Amino acid sequence: xxxxxxxxxxxxxxxxxxxxxxxxxxxxxxxxxxxxxxxxxxxxxxxxxxxxxxxxxxxxxxxxxxxxxxxxxxxxxxxxxxxxxxxxxxxxxxxxxxxxxxxxxxxxxxxxxxxxxxxxxxxxxxxxxxxxxxxxxxxxxxxxxxxxxxxxxxxxxxxxxxxxxxxxxxxxxxxxxxxxxxxxxxxxxxxxxxxxxxxxxxxxxxxxxxxxxxxxxxxxxxxxxxxxxxxxxxxxxxxxxxxxxxxxxxxxxxxxxxxxxxxxxxxxxxxxxxxxxxxxxxxxxxxxxxxxxxxxxxxxxxxxxxxxxxxxxxxxxxxxxxxxxxxxxxxxxxxxxxxxxx
Numbered sequence: 001x002x003x004x005x006x007x008x009x010x011x012x013x014x015x016x017x018x019x020x021x022x023x024x025x026x027x028x029x030x031x032x033x034x035x036x037x038x039x040x041x042x043x044x045x046x047x048x049x050x051x052x053x054x055x056x057x058x059x060x061x062x063x064x065x066x067x068x069x070x071x072x073x074x075x076x077x078x079x080x081x082x083x084x085x086x087x088x089x090x091x092x093x094x095x096x097x098x099x100x101x102x103x104x105x106x107x108x109x110x111x112x113x114x115x116x117x118x119x120x121x122x123x124x125x126x127x128x129x130x131x132x133x134x135x136x137x138x139x140x141x142x143x144x145x146x147x148x149x150x151x152x153x154x155x156x157x158x159x160x161x162x163x164x165x166x167x168x169x170x171x172x173x174x175x176x177x178x179x180x181x182x183x184x185x186x187x188x189x190x191x192x193x194x195x196x197x198x199x200x201x202x203x204x205x206x207x208x209x210x211x212x213x214x215x216x217x218x219x220x221x222x223x224x225x226x227x228x229x230x231x232x233x234x235x236x237x238x239x240x241x242x243x244x245x246x247x248x249x250x251x252x253x254x255x256x257x258x259x260x261x262x263x264x265x266x267x268x269x270x271x272x273x274x275x276x277x278x279x280x281x282x283x284x285x286x287x288x289x290x291x292x293x294x295x296x297x298x299x300x301x302x303x304x305x306x307x308x309x310x311x312x313x314x315x316x317x318x319x320x321x322x323x324x325x326x327x328x329x330x331x332x333x334x335x336x337x338x339x340x341x342x
Contacts, residue, residue: 045242046076046077047074047076047077047100047239047243047246048077048078049077049078049079049080049100050070050074050077050078050079050080050100050101050239050246051080051081051082051098051099051100051101052065052070052079052080052081052082052099052100052101052102053082053083053084053090053093053094053099053101053102053103054081054082054083054084054090054102054103055083055084055085055086055087055090055103055104056083056206056207056276056278057131057204057205057206057286058103058231059257059258059261059268059272059287059290059293060103060125060254060255060257060258060261060293060295061103061254061257062271062272062275062276063257063260063261063268063271063272064253064254064257065081065275066271066272066274066275067257067271069253069256069257070250070253073249073253074246074249082098082099084102085156085185085186085187086108086156086159086185086186087104087105087107087108087109087158087159087160088104088108088111088112088156088157088158088159090102090103090104090108091104091108091109091111091112091117091119091234092112092117094117094119094234094235094236095112095117095118095119097236099236100235100236100238100239101233101234101235101236101239101250102233102234102235103125103231103232103233103234104160104231104232104234105159105160105204105229105230105231105232106160106163106227106228106229106230106231106232106305106306106309107158107159107160107161107162107163107309107313108158108159108160109121109232109234109306109325109328110158110306110309110310110313110319110323110325111158111313111319113310113323113325113327113328114310114313114314114319114320114321114323115319115320118236118237119234119235119236119237119328120234120235120236120237120240120328120329120330121232121233121234121298121306121325121328121329121330122233122234122235122240122247122297122330123232123233123247123251123254123295123296123297123298124230124231124232124233124295124296124297124298124302125230125231125232125233125293125294125295126230126291126292126293126294127223127228127229127230128205128223128228128229128230128231128289128290128291128293129222129223129224129225129226129227129228129229130222130223130224130289131204131205131208131222131223131229131286131289131290132160132161132164132202132203132204132205132208132222132223132227132229133202133203133208133219133221133222133223134148134153134164134165134168134200134201134202134219134220134221134222135193135200135201135202135203135208135211135212135217135218135219135220136199136200136201136217136218136220137193137194137196137215137217137218138215138216138217138218140199140200140218142199142200142220143220144172144220145168145169145171145172145174145220145221146172146173146174147220148168148169148172148174148178148179148199148200149172149174149178149179150178150179150180151179151180151199151200152179152180152182152197152198152199152200153165153179153180153181153182153198153199153200153201153202154182154183154184154189154192154193154198154200154201154202155181155182155183155184155189155201155202155203156183156184156185156186156189157181157183159204160204160227160229161202161203161204162202162313162318163227163309163312163313164202164221164223164226164227164229165179165181165202166312166313166316166318167226167227167312168202168221168226170312171221171225171226176316176318182197182198186203186207189201189203190203190207190211193211193217194215200220201217204229205286205289205290206276206278206282206283206286208286209282209283209285209286209289210278210279210282212285213279213281213282213285228305230302230305230306231293232298232306233250233251233254233295235247235330240330250295251295251296254294254295255294255295258292258293258294258295259294261287262292265284265287268287269283269284269287272287297331298329298331303325303326303329306325307324307325307326310322310323310324310325
C-alpha cells in the first residue's frame with residue numbers, strides 16, 4: 001500500500017502527465033480534458049425525460065426535488081427521481097440506461113469505469129472529509145486504527161467508505177488482508193454493527209449522524225487527512241453529447257440549492273427531514289459537517305485526486321484493471337462556470 005510520500009510522487013507524476021497531454025494538443029487548463037466527441041453540437045430536440053438518481057446524502061438534489069424546481073425549468077421534460085441506498089447501485093442504473101444523471105462519492109465511479117460502464121464525470125462538489133467516519137461501539141476494545149487488525153469491518157463495497165478504509169489501513173501500516181471486510185448496504189451494516197456481528201463500521205452522512213445521535217458510538221477516524229470524501233455528478237453519454245444545455249441548467253439550480261441550504265438553514269432542514277423521514281436533529285448535525293457545495297466542472301486537481309483513488313484500488317487488485325480517470329471526464333461546450341477543485 002502506498003504511503004504519503006508515494007501519494008505525493010503520484011500526484012506530481014499525474015500533474016506532469018496532464019500538462020504534457022495538454023501541451024501536445026496545444027491546450028491549457030480544463031480544455032485539455034475535453035473529449036473530442038463532446039464537441040458535437042447539441043441536438044435541437046428537447047429532452048424527453050430526465051431521470052435523476054440520488055441518495056439521502058445528496059443535499060442539493062433533495063432540495064431541488066422538494067421544491068419542484070426542475071419540473072418548472074424543464075416543462076417539456078418528464079422529470080423522475082429515483083432514490084438509491086448507495087453510489088454503486090446508482091451508477092449501475094446509469095450505465096444501463098435507466099438514469100440520465102446522478103450524484104455519488106469518489107469510489108463508485110472508479111469501480112464503474114474499471115468494469116467498462118459507459119458514464120461520464122460532468123461535475124463535482126467540494127470535498128467533505130468530516131462527513132464520513134470509522135465507527136466502533138462505545139464499549140469496543142478498539143481504540144486506534146491499528147486495533148482494526150484481525151477485525152470484521154462493515155462497509156458498502158465500492159463506496160466512498162471503501163476508499164476511506166483503504167487509506168486508514170495505510171496510515172496504520174496495515175494491509176487490506178489484515179482485516180475482514182464485510183460488504184453490506186448501510187441499513188444492513190447498521191443492524192450488524194449494533195448487534196456486534198461486526199467490530200467496526202465505515203459510513204457516511206446522514207447514516208453516520210443518525211447512528212451518532214442514536215447510540216453514541218466512538219469515532220476512531222474520519223476523512224480528515226485520509227480521504228476528501230468528494231462528490232461527483234455523473235451523466236449518461238446521450239445527455240452529455242446531445243443536451244449540454246440541460247447540464248448547464250442543472251448546475252445553476254444545484255448551486256442555487258446550495259445557497260438556499262446555507263442562507264435558509266431552518267427551511268432546508270425541514271425540507272430534508274420531510275423527504276427523508278430523518279429527525280431534524282440528525283439533518284442539522286450532518287449539515288453542520290457539510291461545507292458550502294456549489295457545483296462546478298472538474299479541474300486537473302480534482303481529476304488527479306480521483307486518479308489516486310483509482311490507483312489505490314488497482315494496487316490492491318480491488319478493481320480488475322488500472323484505469324485513467326481523465327478518459328471519462330467531460331468539459332463540454334456551453335458550461336461556462338469556473339473550474340472546481342474538490
